[in-house]
Amino acid sequence: MSVKFLHTADWQMGMKALQAGHRASDVRAKRFQTARGVAELAKRENVDFVVIAGDLFEDHDVDEAVVRKTVAVLESFAPIPVYVLPGNHDPLTPGSIWDRQSWQRVSDHVHLLVDAEEIQVRDDVVLYPAPLTQKRSAIDPTAWIPPRDPNDKRIRIGIAHGALDVLPQRANFPIAASRAHEAGLDYLALGDWHGFAQYGKAVYSGTFEQTCFNEKNAGNVVIVQISSAGQQPLVCPHRVGELHWLELEASIRDSSDVGRLRRCVLEGGPLSVQLLRITPLLEPGVSPIIIEELKNLRAELEQEAFLLDWPIETLEIPPARSMSLPPGLLTDVATDLNSIIEGRIPEGPAREMAGMSPDVVREALTLLYRIVSEAQS
């Protein structure tokens, strides 16, 4: 008889969302909304159970309100059983989040997987959880999973949290990529990696809502169907995440560059759910008109986007040797500043300032050009 379940992980409830700046609290709140969406999806898909493969919570110290709200979300999965695996962010340690009274009050359909032992979900479906009992370890937590007995016709599903040894950073809780095969598992539900990835029967669902910039394939849960023991599982990622994190660095010389930048941003979807980190690299000699276009774009994004991380300082006119300055004192000053930037020690009054920080010198030069530009206009 087949089994259908929802695999998710790394909810990271209560996360700090430092990269979200002043919208951090909104980002945190969004995760509850998305989690409720996952519950609705599970019901719509009529899954047999739900597996959360670790890092349900960001940290043992998250606020009490976070725990209560998370419990409330898990309550909404009822009557679908939910199996929660402690991960490296929320391991089973004394005084952990699992000891909180608000967690203790969670309903019976939510099962915290505290022991590395076989759990029978149905007569023909068993789970092999590998709960973590500490934050860091170099030991494979799935090592205990016994191999399939030749007479065992049950669907065997492993649940673990760690780094498959095929992944680039596999120092913490390394998991053998061959575990699923060696243990005769029909599916190995993994957590820890925030983007959806499949390595045979070992699958990372990824986090259901991206947590920072540079997370690829995040924002998904996985619906898994296994028809019978030994069969290939049908793995179907579903996009549930709403927020879209986009980091862009764009070289700007003219209007077309500005236009290209605008299109890149809008391709990410509605601005209201976009978290943008933009760094325009102004080419030397870029005209004030282009600067103005960029400023307009910035103003628009600042108003419309969920979050815009685009420092206004990036729109300072870069100093250009080609910009003409009135002869006399101003030219002398600019010459001295350029000399210092280029690593030379100028003669005259600027000699004493040769040791200044290059950033400061560039800032001085930029200011000079800006003021001159304004005076000339």
Place this chain on the structure above:
Amino acid sequence: MIIERITIKHWRGYRNPHTFQFTERINLLVGRNEAGKSTLFEALTRVLFDRHTSKAEEIRSIQPIASSLGPEATIEFKVNGIRYRARKRFLQNAISELYREHSSSWELIHEGDAADAQLRQILHGEAPNRTAARPEHRGLAQALWYLQSDGAIQKAAWNEGVREGLQGLVRLAARSPIERRVLQQLATCYQEYWTPTGRIASSSELSLVIRELPQLEERLKELSEKTRVLERYRADLEELRQSLAEKETELAKAQKELAESSQRLREVEALEREREAKERADKEAREKAERLRQEATELDQRQRKIQACRAKIKELEESLSEINVQIKTEAELRDRHGRRRKEQLEPAFKRVERELHALRALEQSRKLEKDRQRVEQHVRRIRQVEKQLDAARKQRRALQAPSDKDWRRFRALHQRLSVVEAEIEASAVRVAFQWDGPTRQVTPRPNARQLGNEEYIVAEPTEFHIEGVGSVYVRSGGAALKDLTAQRDELAHQVNQLLERFKAVDAEEMAERYEQGRELERIISTLEKNLEELKAAEPDAEKELEGIMRALEEEKLASRGLSAKIRNLTVQGIRDRIASREQHRKRMLREIDTERKAEERATNQHLELVQQREATLSRLAELRAEARAHEESVAAILANYGTAEHLRTAVAASNEEARQSSAALEAFRADYMEKVTTPKRLHQQAENRVRELERQLGDLRSEIAATLARIEEAAAQGNYSRLADTEIELTWKRHRLEILNRRAHGVRLLHNLVLAYEQKRSAALSGPIQELVNRWLRLLSEDRYDALEIDHDLQPRHVRMAHYGADLPIGSLSYGAQEQVVVLLRLAMAVLLSESERNLVVIDDRLVNADPVRMRRLCLILQEAAKSCQIAIATCNDTPYAGLGANVIRVPQDGHADAGT
């Protein structure tokens, strides 16, 4: 810019229009104090730099007193070869007009605010905000015009406006509007971050961020600390749970041991019961032996005690007899002493005392008698004097003698009367009758004073009736005689009144009464004085006498019992007797005392013996009772055994029995320890161990629950999200600080670099100034000073003393010398600034303190400067400037009233 003409009206002292012409070279404004010389320069300044609409106090003050007309001035000047006319009126109907000369006519080019702005531009001044123009608004003029309202030398550095003006000297030399705008904008950017003194501006965002960062870091630290506290709780919890697991393991092991030892215990119960039986038997045997021993011992003790009691009783009975005998003896002794004292000694003593008392009374009565006599005599004397005094007073009252006053009056009257009578007599008519025949009787009517036989004084018309003949009428001596007569009558009346009053017949008697009266007064006075003395000598003498009499009576009563012989003794005899009785009395006292003491001793002794007898009797009764008790106990003991010998035999037998029983028990106990005691001890230990472990487990569970509660409570504070928000804010602030710091230092770098270049340029400019000033200074001071040190702000700082090669601060020069140095400096600046165009230099009465020698040298310098500049000098005295060939302008006369502008 040079000035050609000034017309001024309704301006301070210039109520009517006055016009003054200037030449291109040296112009000397000469006038007395308050003639209006400085007012002309004021007008020049106000026209060029002030807003025509200004209502500042300084502008209102130029209006003439009691005038409402607007002060007005018109200046004609030349700039770059073009002639201009500026007309400005303030306050009432304010106007501002700027004209340019074009084809010999004046063309209005600006008016109002535009004219104001354009005029300011000429010398590159700045618009004042709401005040009147100050030196910092005058542009070049603040350096070239040395006005009376300026101090000799700036005490502090040039303020910002002035410095910018001086810097403006540099900028003006650069003459680049873009450069000027850039530098202005740079100054604005600089002020966004820095104060003029190079500190971060407290109102800047940078300062705000710098202030906020530590607070955020502190908050982060606090929140992080709370997180660490939570970690510590968890670490504690882990330890506790580990300890709990260990204790539970230990408890399981201890419980297993307890179960095993319980099993072993059940096996040793039989041995326990046998041991108990043997112990009971042994105990009974020993108790029995002990009891018999005790009874035997008691029997012996009691018999010994009975014998002791009987011996003691015998002894006490003997003692009691002796005591009784002693009691009797002491009682007799006591009685004997008592009788002698009471019956013999004390009565005799009383008799002696009575005699002594009487003798003393007798002695006292003798003394009192003397006092009585003395006091009585004194009292008699007083009474006598009182009596005499009364008599004298009575006599005095009866005498009716005139007082001293009466007597003086009487004498005066009497004397006057005599005088008047004498006068009358002298004035009166004497009538004498001489009869040839028989004497006839003459009767004067009124009665006339008869001097002798048949001679009368007639003081008034008098009729002499001669018997048998008729009457002769004699008239008196006229009016004067009448007056005298009247006086005499009056006086006689008064005299008679006095005589009547004191019942004297005549003056002689009156005198006699007076003398008597005086004599009595003397007697009374003497008696009063005597009485006073007597009373003072013995106040209350009568009372004292009474007291003496009473005391005397009492003493007599007291001495009544003495014999007549004794009563007749002299005082000395009495005293001797008293002394003798005193000695006797003392002897008797001693004897009585001796007897009393003997009696007391005997009494005390008797009492002691009685008490001793009582005690002995009491002790005897006790001993007898005790002996009886012991005998009864002995009888009770022997009732069970018959005789003492039987009892001893029973004791020996029970001792043997007990010994045997103990030996048997000891033998049983030899291996009892191993079979029973040790397992029991081990079982008890196991029980204790289990209880202890259970208690420890309970404590651990409590502590775990408490730690969990603490973790719960700490987690409920919501610190995690606050920590996250704080980290976010801190990150942002640090990023912002980095940007602001970079900007602030960038603008400061740019600012300082620009400043350095400007200073370099101004130094370049100040070089030629320095050279010119130094040459002039040497000339002026006759080489006393050979250099003036100017700083980069073109401020004079030191003069160098050539002889000593030392620098002297400007401030240490005399006021006049300071002014002269500043004049040289401004002239040098003017010369250099006038290379392309002549500029006006104003020296408003700043050389008054120059001595004649210096004045001559100054004139040489002025002449040299005048080759490049227009110079206007205000002075009260034009004599020192005689050799200059200056255009002398008399103020205010030369500025004659103009018909109109």
